[in-house]
Amino acid sequence: MAPTGLEIYKLLPKTNCKECGFPTCLAFAMKLAQKGTELDKCPYVSDEAKTALDAASAPPIKLVTIGAGERAFAIGNEVAMFRHEKTFYHQPGLVARVKSDDPALAEVAARAAGYEVERVGMTLRLDGLAVEHAGGDAAAYAAAVAAARAAAPGLPLVLMSADAAAIDAALAGGGVADKPLVHAATAANWEAMAEVAKKHGCPLAIRVEGGDVVALAELSDQVHGAGLEDIVLDAGTSTLAGDLVAFTQLRRLALKKGARALGFPIFSLSAASSWQAELVRATQAVAKYAGVVVLDHLEPAELYSLLTLRQNIYTDPQKPIQVEPGLYEIGAVTADSPLLITTNFSLTYFSVSGEVEGAGVPSYLLVADSDGQSVLTGWAAGKFDAEKIAKTVRDSGVEQKINHKKLVIPGHVAGLSGETEEELPGWQIMVGPRDAVDIPSYLKTVWSA
C-alpha cells in the first residue's frame, strides 16, 4: 500500500529548510504521497527513511522489462481491477511460440518479428518469440535459440525449458545482453533456475500447476529469497475458467491484500488447438489481467483482432485518442472538391479519412473539435451540434478554398441538417452515409450527381 502524506512526514527531517522547493516538510510529504515529486529532492533525508519509503511506495505489481533495445516491453505496475477505475497502463506482450525442433523455426521467428498492422495511426506489432525446448540436449536448445535470434533480430525472447542447463547454454551463447524472460522455475527446479536467471540478469517466470496461487506465493518467496527481483507468475491453468479465476485472484491479492509475493505480472499460456479457441482464450487474458500472452497460431486475422483489442482495452478511458481539429485535404483537391465534416475522435477520423482516400475522390475533410468523441457520442453530449458544425466551417477558412457551398454531414446526425442550414445561411447541407465504409459509393454516386 502506498504511504499517506502523514506517514511520509514522520520519516522526514521536519526542519522545514525549504531546500526541496516546498515551504514545509509537511507540504513536501503531501506532494510525495500524490507522487508529484521525488524523495531525492530532500538533501537531508536519512537512509533508513529512504529504504522504508522505497519499500512502502513500491508499486503493488512490479514493473518487469522483457528484452532489451528498441523492442523491449515492460509489463506490470497496474493499479486497478477495472479500467473505469484507473487506466490499464502496460499492455500485455503478445508472444508467438515455436518449438526448438521445428524445422520451420527460422521462418516462424521471422514472421513473428515482421508482422505489423496499422490502426488509428499506430503501428501494432507482436512483442516477442517464445522458443520452447522440445527434445534434444542443452546444446541443441542453445543452437535453436541462436537460430531464432538470428531470424528475429531484436525481438524479445522467452526461453521455455524445464532444464536449467539448457537455459544456461542458450544464454551463454551471447544472449545475456538481450534479457530474455526465462520460463520456468518450478517447485522441482527453482534453485538451479534461479541461479541461472540471476547469473545472466534475466527476469524469471515461476510456474505451479492448476492455478494453485498459494503454492505460487511460496515459490515466489523462495525465488525472491535467492536474489531474484524480476518475477513473472504462471499459475499453470489450462482452461478458460481456470485462467480467469487464477488471474483475478492474483490481481486481487496484489492490489487489495498487498501480497508482495504475488505482486508481479501474469504469464498466460493462451495457446489452444484451433486459432478460434486460442483467440477466445487470449481475448480473455488481454481483458483480464495478463502481462504476457503466448500464442501458437500465427493466423493474421487472429493477431489483428488481438492487437486491436489490446489497443482498445489499454486506451485511457478518460482521454480518447484524438486528432487535431481543422481542415484536412485528402488527395489533389480543387475548388470543386466535396466538403465533408466529422469529429476529432481518432477512430472516427481514421475511418472516414481512410474511406475518402480509398474512394479516389479528392475531398476536403473538416474535423470538428468534439473533445475526442465520436459522432453519436459527441452529438449526445452537445459537442457536435449544428452550432459547432457552423462554427467549424466558418473558422476553417474553407469558404475561400471552394467555389460551392455544400457540406456533407454524417448520416448519424441527419437530424441536424435543418438546424445547420439555419446556422449557415446560403449553405446546402447534405446527409452522408451513417458508416464510413459507405462513403466511397456515396462520393461516386450522390455527390457527383
Add this chain to the structure above:
Amino acid sequence: MSAVEIPVEKWPGAVREVTLGSSYGGGTRASTVTVGGETTFPFLAFEGNTPHRPALAIEVVDMRPADWSPELQDAWGDLLDDAAGWAAKAVELGADLIALKLRSCHPDQGDRSAEEAVKTVDRVLAAVGVPLIVYGPGTADKDNEVLVAVAEKTKGEQLALGLCEEKNYRTIVAAALGNGHLVIAQTPIDVNLAKQLNILISDMGLPLERVLMDPNTGALGYGLEYTYSVMERLRLAALMGDSMTQQPMICGIGEESWRQKEGRAAADVPEAWGALAERGVAWEIATATTLLEAGADVLTLRHPGSLAAMREALDDLTKGA
C-alpha cells in the same frame, strides 16, 4: 512469508433472472431459456454463482439481407431467403435463441404489412422449439405497428420484443404487458440512461423479470472499450444492490462486428488483416468474448463459426475451474 488467503467479495446484490419463451398459457416453446441470476462477476465460481449459462442467439432476417458481408452470404447460402429454414438450421447448429429481424417491414425495404410480419413470426415459431427475440424494422412508426401486431397474435409466447427505447417504450411496454412478453431496453452506452429506461419501464408496471437491457454494442476496434466499461459498471452497480441495474444484458455482437470494414472487405486491405473468411469470424469472436467477460447474458451472433467457438467457450467457462 505471509499466509495467502484468497480474497472473496460478498456482494449484497444479484442479477435478476429472466426467462424467455413459455410452454404453457399460450406459449408453444419446446424449451425455455433463463438467463441472469449471477451473484458475482462473470464465471468467478470461487465466490459466487453463475446459475444460468449465457445464451447464444442467431440473428435471422425475414428477407435476404443483400447488404450483408459476402462471408455471411456464403455461410448461410439459400437459407437467407427462408427465415424459417434459416432459424431451424441455426438451432440445429446449437443456437439457444433465434433473434428475428422484421426488416422487410421497413418503408425502404419492401414496406410489408404488420399482418405479413405476424405470418413470418408464426412460420419461425412453427419451425423451431426455442424462444424468439423479435425486432421491428428499426423505424419508430413501423416498429410500433409491427411489434404491437406481433405481440397480440403471439400472446403468451414470452417473446422478447425490441427495440424498446426511450422514444417508443410506452408502446412496446404496453404490448408486452398485455400479452405476456418481454422487452429489450436499449440505451446508448451509458449507465444512467440504462438505469433511467429501466425505471420508466418499471413505472409502467412491467415486472423487471421481463426486461433485458441492451447497453448498445460497440464492435472490436469501433468503441468496444466503451461498451465493455459501461457493462462492467452496470454489473458492479447490480452486485452492489442497485435494483434498476440488475437486468441481464443482451449484446448485438453480430450486427456490429459484421458491419465494420473488417467484416466486409474481401480485397484491397492489408495482408496483415488476414482473409475475410477468418477475419470476420475473428472480429465477431473477439467482440463476443470481451463482452462476455463484462457480464453479457445473451450474445446475438451471425456466423455459424462464431456460434461454434462461443459454445465451446461457454462449455469451458460454465463447467468451473
